[in-house]
Amino acid sequence: MSGDLAGGPLVTVRGVHRSFGSGPTAVHALRDVSFDVTAGTMVALVGRSGSGKTTLLNIVGGLDHPDAGTVVVDGAEVTGLDDDGLSQLRRAKVAYVFQTFGLIPVMTAAENVGVPLRLARMPTAERERRVELLLELVGLADHGEQRPAELSGGQQQRVAIARALAASPRLVIADEPTGQLDAETGLSVMALLRGVVESEGVTVLVSTHDPVMMALADRVMRMHDGQVDP
Amino acid sequence: MLRLLARRTRAQWPLLAALLAIVTIGATLLGTCALLVTRTATQALEVVAARADADDVKATAYTVAVRSSDGRSVAADTRDVLTSALAPFPTTTTTRASSVMRSLPIGPEVGGMPAETYLSGLDDLPARALLAAGRWPRATTDPAAAPEAVVLESTARMLKLSPGSRVHLGEERSLEPGRALDVTVVGVARPLPGTGWDRDPLAGAGYDLAYQDGRSTVHAYGPFLVDLADLYASDSVLGRLEVTARPDLSHPERRDLDAVTRNVADADRRLERALADRVRIQRVESRLPLTLDHARQQQQVTAAAVLAVAVLGCVLAATALALAGRLTAGVRTAESTLLSALGVGRGQFAAAATVEGSALAVLAGAIAIPASSASHAGLTHLPPLSGAGLAVGPGVNGAQVLAVAAGAVALAAVLVVLAIRRAPDGGERHHRRELLARSGADLLLVALAAIGWWQMDAQPTGSGARADAVRVLAPALVLTAGAALALRVAPHALRGVDRLARKARGLAFPLAAIEAARRSHAMAAGLLIGLACAAGTFGIALNATWERSQRDQADLSVGTDLTLTLAAAPRAADGAAVTAATGGTASPAVDRGIAVGQWIGSAGEPPRLVAVDTTRAGALLRGRLDGDRTWADVGAALAPPAPAAGVPVPAGAPLAITGTATGGTPLAVTPRLLLQDATGLRTACNGETIPLDGRTYRLPDCAPVDGLRLVAVVLPVAGLPGAAGGDIAVTLTVPGAAPASPWTATSAPPEPGQIARPAVAVTGTSAGTRLTMTATVQLTGPEVAARTLVASAFPDPGPVPVAVSTRFADELNVHKGSELSLSIGTTPVTIEVAEILPTVPGAPGAAAILADVDTLSRALAVTGNLEFPMDAWWVGKPARADAAARAADLYLGAVSTRAAEAARLAGSPPSAGLPAALRLLVPAATLLLFAGVVLHVTFDLRVRAVEVARLRGLGMYRREIRAVLLGQHAGILLPLLMAGAVVGALATHLVAPLMVRSDTGAAPVPAVVSTWPWAAEAALLAVLLAGCVLAATVVVVAQANRADAAHLRVTS
Structure with missing residues (x-):
């Protein structure tokens, strides 16, 4: 189903509802959210804590299920996929960049970058070349054998971005990627993501509070009380 | 703070429940072991006393000259x-008394030899003899009447007495001789074997034609068994008066047994005071103190081993708690950091930890006391304690409460120490310091273990039974050091796997290997899992090693499958009876202390002589031999070259003897015949002195049963004083035909030259087989000369080939080919060392000699000594299940069997505590191992929940995550289990043989061989593996299923 969608919507979200709990104490995290994300763009999702940004990203990435509504990513209806289908979607089309980097602490930077390539069972030599390229892309060619604990926060997030790009996904979902970084480091990470959108042609859906990030985005969507502001 | 504790308890109750369970298991193990070494030990002593053989608890007072x-x-x-x-x-x-010898005017006198007899009285005579004719004697009421008496069958036969006979007994042979008296024979009795006739002056034989009465050799007959009252009234001097007391110990109390032990030891002095000068000698003899002391020694040996098991269990529980404490501290890190930030000081943390630890100790103690009581009661209802008669209901005693309380407090203290330990700062310096400390601790542990093992290895073979710190602590030290070392090796192996896994294309295997090899907490439970597995496998192997040693000791101690130690001299019919009763290979056996040259042994232990029919050694002898040798091989080196064929003697056949002598003076011979049955038993048949006057004389009935063969004839030649001697020719005629067999004639030492040209010829005639023995006798010359012509169906065997024990060889510095001289009775026998054995069957650990009983008998016979050396029957491979009971029913003597001895050693009340404690250790180690695994994987679940969710975010399928997690846990748990099993096996090899002691606390003989029961060990490892897999699978499945957006939300 992944047709040539350049310029068209890569992500289509329609009428998504998600609530946690039930009865009077239920929390409505998302209320009738609908939007499109054009392929090859960088969309910033902004809003206060508790506005539903992370819930929305998890649903788009197939980590969570909406109570109602549909999500289509690169032609695949995420809400209709089973567990294995969702895993396959994340493995092939969607990559995550977590606020806390999400690196596997016992692996080196190079091994972390190689995780999606191992999942794709890429031959070893080809994998090693790709990892080398990606580390070079994020400016960490000399840090491949270091473990996350031996890297700075910015370096760790660069490794996370390299890992996200490793399997050439169509969509990168980044949940507050600069949340734990100082301003300068955050800016460099955002610049890297922006560069990736332009050089690799991937689509980036990023949640952030960072005004600089908003400035680098092609489009800014504001969330408020579980809804996307028009 | 208390409120915080209460809330934390509610929130973390599963964790606290796990801690409580571990403290409770440790305290319960201690409490159970305390009950085993106190309550069960006390009860064991009482059971030993209650079950002891009557002869082992009786007390006999001997008085002389009353x-x-x-x-x-x-x-x-x-x-x-x-x-x-x-x-x-x-x-x-019961009382038995015998008078001193008095003359017997009616006795036959041969060669001027006088006859003597004596009176005896037993107040339980009907229990010791079987009435063959007449009735038992009654006390006479008329002082003038002749006392009534019963005589033994053999006495009656020799003296031609029967009920109604009146016998005149002469004066006593003493300085103040008692008056002569008459007795009336009212009955004839047959002595029952094993009823104390060995204490009779003639050992119940009824007569002795060569009795030494202290002044000369006489013919002795007797006893005349009268009522004790008549004996007291007979004006006799009582040469022996014995009183035997048999206590009823069916329901003994420990304190009463202790008191009796002291009182019996003091009874000698009290008896001396009580009897004063009414007796010349008095002595009290009882094996009761020895029996009870032996049981106490066994208890101490067992207690040392049980305490070693308890220490091992305690170390295991402490290790489990250390793990739990570290994990608990990890779980509470955030809380502790917050509280520290809020101003809570170390003192308050310590107080809170102490309150929590105390509560755990109290609760664990409260559970462990009834739990240990129930566990102990349960154990006592299982073999071997149940079989030893030690089954009891649940009970509580002070030692148990103390052990449980101390154990619970000590274990809870481990938690408190871990809780108040300063949190690591995570810096490189701290990490290095910690590594250094751990390395130092490991080194110290290894050094202590090495010293402990060396101390155990160096303990003397005869060390005492009392428990010492080395024997109690060393096993736990060796196992803990082994597990710690294995833990040092495991990461290196995992790193190798890690390097290998990196080359793989997929993710699951490399990720599992990397997690197992590199995660800092991956080996957190390593020491516990390794140690618990080592303790469990060691426990099973120690039990198997101990049981095998008991069997080995029993094999060597009994020496054969069944022994029947003779209470009286053997009779010709006994061999057939023993064979029929047991259905096995029966052999006459010698088992006695001897003198070798001038050497009578060391440390009060005379060298032992064991002799059996070595042509059947393979079937007869038991006990572990070194190398590839078998008992059949050893027997072949000792056996005579050919059996003695001899001349068959039909049952009841009349044997006739006739002889002639040249020269002017009459000569006489006293023929003595040696007959052999199918089992090799040889019995002598003594004839009366006959003159060599050409007439034919009838010999006594020498063949009461069929199957006997005449194998030797001894003819001591005598003549009137002044006779010079001459040529003699003596012919013995045995009815029936005999196959041709070579006979040899010789002259017995000393001074064999007094008989020249000894010869023997065997001819078959219509009257039977004739043995014609000829020689020239010289009666002049040295008086000590034997002048005995010996004809035998075998040649002089020369030096008797023997196998000697290593100890014998070491103490006498002999080797193969060495010749020595030993004494059988008063006859010297030359022996030659043909084999050196680790130890001789029936004489474990002793300086001992193994010989062929036939060859020994031949060596004696050619010197004119027809005494057949025999102390017992040894039976190999008895075919009947009830062989022991049937052998006992023969009333030939005491029966013991290899199987019964093995059962006694393994299942005796004082020894049964060790296997019971080991049965406790194995499940306790298993439970603690499972607790460690559950703690380990649960902690991993908490720590890695977010990471696992992120792996889902990266596109891993749940099944892949499960595979990774299971692979990771398998990569850690499997090597740890294997390492634990290896440590257990090494400890079994190194320590188990040193932990097993004999029931006296000495090193067992034969040396202990470590045993590794593959099937049981495999079963235990399978259970441990299954438990680990189950625990890991449950947690991993839960972990994989919970890996969703909720976990990502927590941190992101």
């Missing part, structure tokens, strides 16, 4: 002393 007028009072006072010494146990007493 005037008959004092007899009654001496007997009464002796009874009082014995009864009070054995109080408070009810006691039954």
